[in-house]
Amino acid sequence: MEELLENLSSVSVTYSHNSVVKPHPKYSEFKRRSKEESQEVRRQELLKEQKRRRSERFDASRDLEAIFSKTRRPHRSIAKDKYKMMHSEWLVDVPTDMSSKWKMLLCPEGKHVLVIAVHGRTKLMDRRRQEVRSFSSVLPGGSPECPHELTVLDGIWVAREKTLYVLDMLCWAHHDVVDCEAEFRLFWLECKFKEMPEMADREANQGLRFRRLETHPCEPGTVEAAMSRFPPFPGGGPTLDGVLFYHLEAGYAMGRTTPLVGWLKGYMVPDLLGVPVAAGHLGGRPPGLSLRDHIQAEEKLMHRRRQRNRKERVRADKMECEQGGASADASEDAMDQQEDAVTEKDPSQSCQPTGVDSIVESAVSSQLMTS
Template structure:
């Protein structure tokens, strides 16, 4: 059986609480350091008028890239979350975003190779709409194509729920050629939320036979309005289209969009809320989703991280093995050919075909 913290064991309990405090203190320090670094970067950018060519997104979609190139470029490019180890003191500076259970993905509408960039682009009324956008997994594999009103040169951070054929927009890295990665979370979500309704991004051309998808925007809640947050936690089910709630993202409102895990983006499952947040409680039915042998959220996080690390190691091992097998396969010659080294000083190789005359003197 797995080790379980006995509530009557006061020594073990206090050690666990001390470990929680240390982890939380470390997370707070990293969060403050990242915030200061991002603020300094914004000040440098606003100190002079930047040339448009210097605004380079994390993913270059202005070139005609192959799927293999995308797979490499998208790897570790999304901004991922860390566990919320303890309730932040500055909780009012965070934005709560309920997330569905689905595939974390990136929705991209490429700029055509012959399309001008920036102010040289053709007027809006001359552009043909709607457009085809491609959906990629977080590892860079193309999942599907969909015809939408999303403008060219746009990159969106999304969740794809295959069961109900819905793409939920979470964040925006680039919109219509404008790089938003250095903007804070509050502005990025305000921008894409406004464009979603203003430009009718959720409208999909249903005349296309393969278009059975729909787009939606994930609503956010500010902790400065606790009554709305309370209503969010008490909603069961949360999504009206039968999507399953996976958990809650806590976005710091001053956070820039940076690839990889960030201490400014935190995550909790619904059944953890009552333990971590002091002022809020989730609907009682969410607590029924606790795993078997669940004791507390700290122990659950530790076990979850161990399983995730083992899974990643196994995936890396299989990937390496497949690469080696592919390499060995490419090195093996054709069965109709015989390769040998002659006794020439250069040590060159000669090839004999199956139907060629075999000279024994050559292989002595």
């Protein structure tokens, strides 16, 4: 024992490069890329990856493998179930090419839906792939006159107006445009609305109508002019929910969150872009000194509302089971009021980003710590 103590007495604690009492020299690099990588870097990487995938799909569509192997693969029809919503990120830094490569859309408060016209019916599907409404429309595939077509649009359903505000296009008459750039999709959508004015006719769409959301260049003067109008939509219209920013080279990222589509609430625009907005757009602004504070406040509010709405749905289902089912002859006006209430209580049904706490934390930590 004495020999052991004598040997240990010669051992000294050092603070060398690999000391156990100091952080590991490689610890600072652990997950450094995901924590400090800005939205701008991820945008450039995503654009490169998008071009690579588009090139691969183009080669695959040419069926070169079948040509050289002399065997042809069976043709696969486009399935409506493959289409999923694209989700935006909070815009936490100003892109370097904002004025030349981006466009903005003012989004009304409503329910974010996919419009799927196929088999002679037009259905509105929410984020959970639940049917919101079914009707006959003039869209290709949306009426018994053309049941063999397929059209898929991305839009916002405002129930109290019975109006579908169209954001984007995924497929038109079996022509898939998911891999096309946003600039082309938005241009083609505009052309289709000009070719088919009956889309805005309620009588042709069983009391509903389609309206295309206007796009604006992201130049400071244009942004200021668009945000200075209040109310933002013609004829009063719905209230403003937020602003979507589209990169013109972005494809439609089905089922994914992409930094090539940004989202801001109306009151956040002055903080990030330095552009004044109408006083009416500043309503609901939470107390905070930075954009990060505003985003965190929105995330917390949305989380609380989702929890409350989930509890109310469980309570309603339980009451319905106890009463033997709800009455099936409820009027359409009552259904529309219920949809409006759900959208108001559950902002996750709107275009606002959901489940992006880690994205906000990683992106904001490197971009907004000095704000």
